[in-house]
Amino acid sequence: xxxAHVPSRDRPRLxxxxxxxxxxxxxxxxxxxxxxxxxxxxxxxxTRSPTIATQMIALDSISKTFRWVAKGQQHEVLAxxxxxxxxxxxxxxxxxxxxxxxxxxxxxxxxxxxxPDAGEVRIEGRAVTKPGPERAMVFQQxxxxxxxxxxxxxxxxxxxxxxxxxxxxxxxxxxxxSVGLDKFESSHPHQLSGGMQQRVGLARALVAEPDILLxxxxxxxxxxxxxxxxxxxxxxxxxxxxxxxxxxTHDLDEAxxxxxxxxxxxxxxxxxxxxxxxxxxxxxxxxxxRGDRRFAEARRELWELLRGDVRDDEGLGEAPLDxxxxxxxLS
Ligand SMILES: Nc1ncnc2c1ncn2[C@@H]1O[C@H](COP(=O)(O)OP(=O)(O)O)[C@@H](O)[C@H]1O
Ligand SMILES: [Mg+2]
Numbered sequence: 001x002x003x004a005h006v007p008s009r010d011r012p013r014l015x016x017x018x019x020x021x022x023x024x025x026x027x028x029x030x031x032x033x034x035x036x037x038x039x040x041x042x043x044x045x046x047t048r049s050p051t052i053a054t055q056m057i058a059l060d061s062i063s064k065t066f067r068w069v070a071k072g073q074q075h076e077v078l079a080x081x082x083x084x085x086x087x088x089x090x091x092x093x094x095x096x097x098x099x100x101x102x103x104x105x106x107x108x109x110x111x112x113x114x115x116p117d118a119g120e121v122r123i124e125g126r127a128v129t130k131p132g133p134e135r136a137m138v139f140q141q142x143x144x145x146x147x148x149x150x151x152x153x154x155x156x157x158x159x160x161x162x163x164x165x166x167x168x169x170x171x172x173x174x175x176x177x178s179v180g181l182d183k184f185e186s187s188h189p190h191q192l193s194g195g196m197q198q199r200v201g202l203a204r205a206l207v208a209e210p211d212i213l214l215x216x217x218x219x220x221x222x223x224x225x226x227x228x229x230x231x232x233x234x235x236x237x238x239x240x241x242x243x244x245x246x247x248x249t250h251d252l253d254e255a256x257x258x259x260x261x262x263x264x265x266x267x268x269x270x271x272x273x274x275x276x277x278x279x280x281x282x283x284x285x286x287x288x289x290r291g292d293r294r295f296a297e298a299r300r301e302l303w304e305l306l307r308g309d310v311r312d313d314e315g316l317g318e319a320p321l322d323x324x325x326x327x328x329x330l331s
Pocket of ligand 2: 103104105
């Protein structure tokens with residue numbers, strides 16, 4: 001299948017990834033759509049062979065303890081304890097786990113917004129310690145500047161990089177077209193719905209063409225129907241662009257729908273419980289992925305991995321296996 005994998009840009013190929021079979025689980029990578037260009041619906045579904053999947057990001061033994069003093073007392077929380085895994089080029093990887101298990105901390109370490117106490121993050125083999133243009137973040141609360149117009153919000157990362165105004169405007173406008181908001185370039189964030197604001201957030205993250213998109217519960221503040229539309233939009237936006245996406249969510253359906261793999265974190269302290277492959281063909285908006293038998297199986301498997309932690313949090317204790325019951329919120 002080597003021919004099927006055509007990188008969207010000229011980049012040095014990386015050393016072959018560590019085979020996950022070595023870590024006790026199996027891989028059979030599902031394909032990502034190729035061929036579009038930030039486009040909607042273009043491209044051909046391909047199947048990627050595990051042997052040609054390449055490592056993009058390595059998290060190596062990441063640990064983080066938060067320490068603070070309150071009322072004269074020293075407190076500390078071990079948020080992450082020796083977390084290691086690899087993220088493949090062009091992979092859509094979700095991180096899921098109960099509230100407080102360290103998902104945001106892990107994502108912020110990936111973005112070099114906070115430093116780990118131990119371990120390192122490597123991108124294409126190089127240790128990273130500072131934020132860089134190859135990574136962009138999308139936050140749950142959008143993080144837009146309320147006093148700036150939509151266009152100026154999207155231009156912001158380009159202006160920071162001192163791009164001439166005319167070019168920045170042109171690129172920001174093109175990005176707004178890709179998220180369907182070109183008619184709103186003169187609006188201010190408060191004039192837009194939550195879903196539209198997050199599309200601005202997405203356009204701002206994508207405008208500088210990062211290779212890696214780091215998303216922290218980006219649809220968590222958006223109502224359920226809009227959320228489904230946003231999930232589909234995100235799949236279409238990143239398909240065929242060669243981007244690697246790391247997506248934090250507490251929503252099992254969202255994790256299954258979007259991901260190539262899902263990292264399940266256990267709490268106290270944050271450790272990897274399992275990494276699960278999602279065996280659903282792409283593009284997933286072209287069929288009823290949610291109605292697929294494999295979707296239901298993956299979801300049930302994820303829930304069974306998480307239910308112990310969630311029941312503990314809710315003080316519910318042990319329970320007989322109750323497959324198919326409604327999942328409570330995790331976060
Ligand atoms: N800045 C901070 N100061 C102190 N404790 C923190 C800080 N950030 C996170 N924590 C603690 O670290 C743990 C993991 O937090 P977080 O990564 O936000 O979890 P999640 O995103 O999975 O809900 C939690 O116990 C949280 O209270
Ligand atoms: Mg969080």
